[in-house]
Amino acid sequence: MFPYSLSSLQKGKMKMDEDDDELILHVAIRFAEGIDKDNMGADADQRTYQVFGWGRPDMEFHTQVVNGKPDPIWMMTFHMWMRDPWMWTHLHLEVVRTGSKSDPGSSSGTVLVGRAQIPLPREIGIAIGGKYNLVRHVKPISVVGCICVAMEITKKE
DSSP states (O other): OOSSOSHHHHTTSOBOOTTOOSEEEEEEEEEEESTTTTOOOTTGGGOEEEEEEESSTTSEEEOOOEEOSSSOEEEEEEEEEESSGGGOOEEEEEEEEESOTTSTTOSSSOEEEEEEEEEOOSBTTOOEEEEEEEEEOSSSOEEEEEEEEEEEEEEOO
8 A cells, every 4th residue: 555664654754645646845945144154264255155955865956056245045946756755854955165176175176064954844735944054064063054945845736
């Protein structure tokens, strides 16, 4: 009857019906605040940023590259078909600084600023959102700003 594990449903992580196999996750990436505060040199006004996101590794999206002075604003929405909704629990986001040739160890010019792991909405048609902390996974792990995101799961029409 169910092609998916019921553990997510039994644990109350998602409240969906058996027939909800054609669901769309709408993700709105709005803006980030307070990022890169510890790295404000003379070129800070020329920095550019981009967000990469995914629910599953094969369902990725990315924003356009935007200027970050003082805080980057994307205002972009993405729509992802949730092929296996029972397997999804979080949206993963990475904010990266692009075109940074002076950072040590970055031959591509891309540097990770911070990551966020955000729980997905638990009910169809109920939007959630807010500001979520971005963390940098270096010792000690620290909050490096926040990102404003909104999400909603809807049925495919």
